[in-house]
Amino acid sequence: MSVRDFMSGNVITVPPETKVSVAVNIMKENNIHRLPVINDGELVGLVTQGTIQAASPSKATSLSIYEYNYLLNKMTVTDVMETTVRTINAADFLEDAIYEMRKYQIGVLPVMSDGAVVGIITNNDILDAFLDVTDYNEDGTVVQVFVEKDRTGVIFDIGKIMAPKF
Numbered sequence: 001m002s003v004r005d006f007m008s009g010n011v012i013t014v015p016p017e018t019k020v021s022v023a024v025n026i027m028k029e030n031n032i033h034r035l036p037v038i039n040d041g042e043l044v045g046l047v048t049q050g051t052i053q054a055a056s057p058s059k060a061t062s063l064s065i066y067e068y069n070y071l072l073n074k075m076t077v078t079d080v081m082e083t084t085v086r087t088i089n090a091a092d093f094l095e096d097a098i099y100e101m102r103k104y105q106i107g108v109l110p111v112m113s114d115g116a117v118v119g120i121i122t123n124n125d126i127l128d129a130f131l132d133v134t135d136y137n138e139d140g141t142v143v144q145v146f147v148e149k150d151r152t153g154v155i156f157d158i159g160k161i162m163a164p165k166f
Contacts, residue, residue: 003097004090006129007111007119013038014047014077020055021072023047036110036117037081043110043117045081055080087112090119094129097121 013036014023023035027049037045055075086104088097090113097109101123111119131137143162147154 001094001129001133002090003088003092003094003109003111003121004119006094006125006132007090007121008125009119011036011110011117011120013117015039016044016076016078016081018077019073020047020052020075020077020080023077024052024072034108034120034122035077036085036120037077038117041116043085043087043112045077045083046085046108046110047077047081048108051080051082085110087117088121089113094126098126101126 012026012030012032014026016037016039018037027033027035034046034048036043037047086100086106086109088100088109088111090111100109101107107123109121110117111121135142145158
């Protein structure tokens with residue numbers, strides 16, 4: 001299974017000069033939490049709800065809502081984006097994406113092909129892949145077989161045992 005099989009392919013991106021308030025609206029309108037930042041066709045950063053929140057004044061601030069909105073309209077995604085962005089190739093195995101996400105404790109990987117962002121894969125995409133692989137939404141019986149000593153022909157032998165039962 002490749003990353004391409006489970007990534008979200010219609011990735012929405014923004015240029016670096018995008019106002020943070022615009023990025024927030026794009027995320028809300030599209031029900032997404034992350035936006036790759038693209039400059040001249042190249043991935044230069046990733047803006048997330050978390051990076052925006054980290055750059056925002058705390059709730060204990062004395063700023064009025066108008067002052068807060070003014071600040072959001074002044075800041076661009078360049079001011080709040082993460083610039084060290086881990087990526088994965090669309091042709092890589094799904095397991096490679098899982099490994100990268102766990103190793104670096106991140107919830108998203110922009111998916112690359114020929115130097116361009118072609119998709120995005122998130123924790124939720126990984127969970128969907130797991131449900132797909134386990135046929136969770138399918139009627140039937142799941143059989144798990146543990147083979148103590150693997151050898152050539154073991155799957156054939158298991159098939160011969162199982163065939164008369166079904």
